[in-house]
Amino acid sequence: MSLPNDPLDPALAALFRPVRAGNALEETMERMLQAIRLGVVPPGGQLPPERELSSRLGVSRVTLREALRALQESGHVESRRGRYGGTFVRVPSSDPLPAPDRDAIEDTLTLRYALETGAAELAAARSLPPATRRHLRGCLADASAAGIDHYRRTDSRLHLAIAEATATPSLTAALADVRTRLNALLAAIPLIPANLTHSNAQHKTIIDAILDGDATAARAAMAEHLAGTAALLRGFLA
Known part of the structure; x- marks a missing residue:
């Protein structure tokens, strides 16, 4: 199985494509949430590095960091420091809320x-x-x-x-x-x-x-x- 940050991963390439300039922050968050919900980046998996994500999505590092910060606050991802650090998808709780219609x-x-x-x-x-x-x-x-x-x-x-x-x-x-x-x-x-x-x-x-x-x-x-x-x-x- 390909790693989530594998540049040749076709699912990753399909989701992490350039966003429109008008709503860059909102669409950046939407793309990352889609990747999480679809399992392209599985629970416990690591998102691509900031440099690669910003390049793929066509957004600034500032916009990307704002999106990642919001996803951390909402509990979808967590940041880890150190040699093996990065941004990781959080494992969902055992009692998830029902999905909206x-x-x-x-x-x-x-x-x-x-x-x-x-x-x-x-x-x-x-x-x-x-x-x-x-x-x-x-x-x-x-x-x-x-x-x-x-x-x-x-x-x-x-x-x-x-x-x-x-x-x-x-x-x-x-x-x-x-x-x-x-x-x-x-x-x-x-x-x-x-x-x-x-x-x-x-x-x-x-x-x-x-x-x-x-x-x-x-x-x-x-x-x-x-x-x-x-x-x-x-x-x-x-």
């Missing part, structure tokens, strides 16, 4: 994509009144300033504010429903500071596009933002 995850993510990209596009296409513009900026500021304990609440409020800016109550209600489902999934994965920083930057891009009236850019920015969250959820849960 993959179809339910994909249903939530697909519905969210349809609703939120559409909401961003519609909000940008409207002539927004001053009060709505102030509200969007305020929700953005709240999410950007929120600590880990309050982040998901302020994040939810910002996304709902975008829906409210469409002046379409049924769309806001539908988005509130899917956000409730999404938050139940997010509660099952760790909050990762580097991901929150990235999300805040993406939030600003989305809000800027909406306030500038650029519907195409708003939709594209929202799509990229949602792809990052989807990558994390699929990596941890699917």
